[in-house]
Amino acid sequence: MYNLSYFKEQDPAEVIAFAKAHPFVFLSGCDAENKPVATQVPVFIDEKEGKLFLSGHIMKKTDHHLAFEQNPNVLAVFTGAHTYVSASWYEDKRQGSTWNYTSVHAKGLIRFLDHQALLDVLQRTTDHFENNPYSGANFKDLSEEYVEKMAKAIVAFEIEVTAVDHVFKLSQNRDEKSYDNITGKLKEQGGDAEVIGKMMQARKGKVF
Secondary structure, three states: OOHHHOOOOOOOHHHHHHHHHHEEEEEEEEOOOOOEEEEEEEEEEEEEEEEEEEEEEOOOOOOHHHHHHOOEEEEEEEEEEEEEEOOOHHOOOOOOOOEEEEEEEEEEEEOOOOHHHHHHHHHHHHHHHHHHOOOOOOHHOOOHHHHHHHOOOEEEEEEEEEEEEEEOOOOOOOOOOHHHHHHHHHHOOOOOHHHHHHHHEEEEEEEH
C-alpha cells in the first residue's frame, strides 16, 4: 500500500462508495505453505452490526478455494481507473513522471456458506448485474435442474472485513498550476485518463 497521508480520502463513506462502484475485486491469499493464490470475482459489500462483509461465490476445488480453506486470511483489492502522468505537464519538468490511480484494499477472514446461501448469492448477483427483470437471463428464469447442476461446482463465501485502506493517488502533491495542467491533459485523452482527469477536477476543492 502506497501509504502517504496526502493520497488519502478523509471521508470513510466515500471510500466505501468507491469500492461498491468497483465490485470486481482481485481476491488474494496464501495456502498453508504460504504459496500465494488469487482470483478475480464480483462481490457485494454489506454492513451488519457495525461490521463490513463481502460476499460472492467461486468455483470449488480451484487453487484459491483450497488455499482459502486452509488459510482464511484474504485481501480484496477494488481498483478503479489509472493512467500515466508525464512530468512534462509539471511546472518543474525536471522530475520523475508517475502513475495516477485509485484503489481500496479490504483485509479480512473468509468463510464458506451453505447451499441456500449460495442460491441467495446467485439470485442477488444476477438480479443486480442483469438489472432488467425482463431480460430472460435472471436467476428466476433458470430451471431448477440447471441451477442444481451448476451449484455443485461453486460455493458461496462471506468475508468479515478486519481492515480497510486505500490510495487515491491523484496528483495531490503537485502545485495548483501543475495540478490544473495535468487535469486538462488527462481529460483530452479519453478512456481511463479522462476518468482520472474528471475525478481530479471534481476533487480540486479538497486539495487547494
